[in-house]
Amino acid sequence: MADLNDTIRLNNVTVDDISSVVSKTVHVLRLDKIHPVISGNKWFKLKFHLEQSMNDNHHTVLTFGGAYSNHIVATAFACRSIGMDSIGIIRGEEPVEWSDTLKDAKRYGMQLHFVSRDEYDRKEDTGFIDQLKKQFGKFYLIPEGAYGELGAKGSEEIVKLTDTSIYTHIICSVGTGTMMAGIVNATHPLQKVIGISSMKGNQSLEAEIRSLLKNDKREFSLLHDHHFGGYAKYDKALIDFMNELYAQTKIPTDFVYSGKSFFALFSLLKENYFSAADKVLAIHCGGLQGNRSLPAGILEF
Ligand SMILES: *Cc1c(COP(=O)(O)O)cnc(C)c1O
Numbered sequence: 001m002a003d004l005n006d007t008i009r010l011n012n013v014t015v016d017d018i019s020s021v022v023s024k025t026v027h028v029l030r031l032d033k034i035h036p037v038i039s040g041n042k043w044f045k046l047k048f049h050l051e052q053s054m055n056d057n058h059h060t061v062l063t064f065g066g067a068y069s070n071h072i073v074a075t076a077f078a079c080r081s082i083g084m085d086s087i088g089i090i091r092g093e094e095p096v097e098w099s100d101t102l103k104d105a106k107r108y109g110m111q112l113h114f115v116s117r118d119e120y121d122r123k124e125d126t127g128f129i130d131q132l133k134k135q136f137g138k139f140y141l142i143p144e145g146a147y148g149e150l151g152a153k154g155s156e157e158i159v160k161l162t163d164t165s166i167y168t169h170i171i172c173s174v175g176t177g178t179m180m181a182g183i184v185n186a187t188h189p190l191q192k193v194i195g196i197s198s199m200k201g202n203q204s205l206e207a208e209i210r211s212l213l214k215n216d217k218r219e220f221s222l223l224h225d226h227h228f229g230g231y232a233k234y235d236k237a238l239i240d241f242m243n244e245l246y247a248q249t250k251i252p253t254d255f256v257y258s259g260k261s262f263f264a265l266f267s268l269l270k271e272n273y274f275s276a277a278d279k280v281l282a283i284h285c286g287g288l289q290g291n292r293s294l295p296a297g298i299l300e301f
Contacts, residue, residue: 004051008081010034010043015162015281021248022269025279028251029162032258032286037104040258040286041179042074044154045146050082052150053140060085062136064123064144067092067099068232068256070287071145076110086110087136091120100292147176152212155182164281167191169274172283173198173261174222177205179285181212184220194221194268196261200230226264232256232290238263239298246301254287255294261285 016028031040038046053061061079065072065088072088079086088105094114098106106112113136122128123144133139145151155178164170170187174180174195184193197205201224210216228238234255242259245266246252253259265282274280291299 004047004082008035008038008043008078013161016249016251018249018251022266024269024274026265026269026282027167027280028249028282028284029158029164030251030284031158032252032284032288034286037077037108037289038074039070039288040284041155041158042070042146042286043078044158044182045071045151045178046075046078046142047154048150049140049142049146050078050084053084054082056140058084058138058140060087060136060139061142062087062089062132062139063142063146064089064091064120066090067095068101068290068293070101070290072110073101073105073108073289075142076105076108080109087139088112089120089123089132090114092117101289104289145176145178147178147208149212151176151178152182152185155179156186157182158283159183159186164191166279167281168278169194169280170283171196171261171265171268171280173257173285174205174209175199175257177209177222178212180220181209183283184209184218185212185214189215189218192219192221194223196226196264197222197224198227198231198257198260200224200227223264226260226267228260234259234294239294241266243300246299251284252288252301253284254290256290257287258284 011033013033014030018026061084063075076086088110090112169192171194172180174197180195206222228234238259241263242253245262253262
């Protein structure tokens with residue numbers, strides 16, 4: 001992995017203590033600081049895929065995502081950094097006005113290919129993958145959101161960025177659950193890992209995470225009630241909370257993942273979910289680029 005780490009320069013993350021704001025030992029692991037483009041957990045989920053693609057002598061990486069996807073833009077940038085071509089299969093017809101995310105991905109050299117939502121739903125079918133191979137030639141495939149074992153393996157490193165053994169609870173946002181699986185795998189069985197799902201009623205999430213665990217009996221908690229209406233949905237309460245959090249802690253959050261997981265954390269604190277001796281680590285998974293899709297001016301940071 002040494003050459004990858006030399007190619008893509010990462011910033012140090014910090015551990016911010018917000019205990020004075022919440023009257024409880026709560027620290028925040030600022031993965032959002034790790035890289036201006038390959039933000040948050042995306043680096044950790046991609047690194048072993050990139051290494052594998054190089055070891056297998058691939059020249060092209062292909063992956064999937066939506067028009068605002070943190071994963072798409074991170075993959076585009078990471079591939080360019082290591083001299084790999086990249087193709088992004090984007091969910092939905094080509095919009096008249098491209099999102100900033102898509103414009104960035106293209107600027108970083110990703111070839112974007114729009115498919116209908118119906119086609120996109122077939123992205124795991126071998127028939128569809130074969131069709132893509134015919135169209136684009138040989139490629140290394142990274143699943144949507146880098147879901148899977150390699151993504152989880154890379155995410156284990158998140159727990160090693162600081163001494164996380166002192167925390168009784170680790171809380172993080174969840175999309176595919178890949179990062180959470182890695183965190184569960186790398187923590188002590190007595191540490192409680194709490195995931196906040198950004199999706200509405202994603203019933204298969206629990207099993208998908210469990211399938212990535214080294215110890216499939218290990219317990220973890222998934223909270224499904226903080227989606228604010230569904231994936232990438234938001235309301236005034238969420239935006240107000242994000243502005244207030246920033247005013248009090250100088251921590252910026254995104255409205256798709258980290259804003260919702262911090263909102264959930266504050267709700268748990270209010271409900272006295274934690275006991276007096278508990279020490280909580282909140283993982284800030286980045287994703288701030290997604291805020292560019294919000295109406296200008298509603299965020300005060
Ligand atoms: C991608 C992403 C997630 C979801 O990660 P999974 O491993 O898919 O659960 C959470 N938060 C942020 C900010 C992300 O960009």
